[in-house]
Amino acid sequence: GQNIDQPTEMTATEGAIVQINCTYQTSGFNGLFWYQQHAGEAPTFLSYNVLDGLEEKGRFSSFLSRSKGYSYLLLKELQMKDSASYLCAVMDSNYQLIWGAGTKLIIKP
Amino acid sequence: GAVVSQHPSWVICKSGTSVKIECRSLDFQATTMFWYRQFPKQSLMLMATSNEGSKATYEQGVEKDKFLINHASLTLSTLTVTSAHPEDSSFYICSARDGQGRETQYFGPGTRLLVL
Numbered sequence: 060g061q062n063i064d065q066p067t068e069m070t071a072t073e074g075a076i077v078q079i080n081c082t083y084q085t086s087g088f089n090g091l092f093w094y095q096q097h098a099g100e101a102p103t104f105l106s107y108n109v110l111d112g113l114e115e116k117g118r119f120s121s122f123l124s125r126s127k128g129y130s131y132l133l134l135k136e137l138q139m140k141d142s143a144s145y146l147c148a149v150m151d152s153n154y155q156l157i158w159g160a161g162t163k164l165i166i167k168p
Numbered sequence: 169g170a171v172v173s174q175h176p177s178w179v180i181c182k183s184g185t186s187v188k189i190e191c192r193s194l195d196f197q198a199t200t201m202f203w204y205r206q207f208p209k210q211s212l213m214l215m216a217t218s219n220e221g222s223k224a225t226y227e228q229g230v231e232k233d234k235f236l237i238n239h240a241s242l243t244l245s246t247l248t249v250t251s252a253h254p255e256d257s258s259f260y261i262c263s264a265r266d267g268q269g270r271e272t273q274y275f276g277p278g279t280r281l282l283v284l
Contacts, residue, residue, distance in 0.1 A: 090271055101261045101278040102212070104170075107271070146212070150271055156202075160211045 061085045063159035065147050070165045071137055079132045079145050079162045087152020093121050093132045094146040096161065102146055105132070134164075142166045171195050172264050174276035181252055182284055188248045189279045191262030197242035198264035202273060203235070206259045218245050252283045 062084045071077040083091070090109040094102035108114055108123035108130060120133040132145055147159040171194040179187050191201055203215045216232075218224040218239035226232045236248040245264075249256055259280055263273040 092272065094275075099259075101275040104272055104274060154271065155217075156214070156273060158212050158214075 061149075061151065061157045063147055063149060063157055065145075065159045065162045067160070068163045068165065070167060071134075073137055073139060073166055073168050075137050076133065076135050077137060077164065079134075079147075079164065081130045081132070081147035081159060083128050083130070083147070083149045083157070083159075085149045085151045085157055088125060089150040089152065089154055091121075091123055091130050092146075092148045092150070092156070093119075093130075094148065096144045096146055098143070105145075137166050139166050139168070170266075170272070170274040172198075172262065172274050172276040174262055174279050176279060177277060178280050178282075180282045180284065183253050184251055186248055186250045187252055187281060188246055189260055189262075189281075191245045191247070191264070191276050193243045193264040193266070193274075196264075196266045198245075198266060199242065200265045201239055201245040202263045202265075203237060203245075203247050204261045204263065206261060206278075208259075212261070215247075249281065252281070254283045257281055257283045 065081045093105040096102040106121035113122045118135045123130045144161040144163050146161045148156045173192045175190045201218050204212045206212050214227050215230045216224045216226045218237045220239050220242050224237035239245040259278050261278040263275045265273050
């Protein structure tokens with residue numbers, strides 16, 4: 060079966076760095092996405108990785124290792140507004156998105 | 169770029185009525201649109217995938233006669249919840265993917281449906 064695993068909840072301190080991991084097992088791979096979802100709102104796109112390596116975009120970076128079925132989202136200089144759920148999703152061989160359950164990130168002052 | 173709108177943002181209706189939700193891609197042509205449902209504190213659940221000009225593909229367990237999807241143009245898809253019941257109350261979110269080889273799905277702001 061297809062499976063995406065990510066931690067349910069993480070807590071970090073304002074100004075710090077946090078890494079949210081995602082491991083996956085899917086039938087085929089056409090890229091991995093990270094989305095941010097604030098409570099009561101729709102997801103917003105953060106990043107897309109299809110090749111191995113690190114993609115940096117401002118305070119957010121996303122890493123992919125296809126051989127390990129592993130990705131992480133790195134958030135630097137955390138701000139209170141970063142409190143949200145972070146969703147990992149993998150596009151399988153049929154170009155369908157398989158969603159993880161999301162990681163709720165709590166930022167403390 | 170890549171803006172997706174949804175209308176209405178909130179709907180309150182009586183049990184037994186039908187509700188139509190519109191999803192529009194504002195600055196790109198969406199060959200594929202997706203409809204999701206999300207209950208409080210739960211994951212996104214894909215309901216159906218719709219391709220412009222063809223019938224939608226529904227996920228297992230989603231009643232196609234209850235959730236009617238129309239994707240008549242490259243910028244508009246509609247979801248109609250027929251004979252809505254309180255258990256249909258949820259957050260309905262659409263997303264769109266363009267036809268330019270980019271695989272990213274862009275989400276609309278969502279529609280909250282409350283069936284009394």
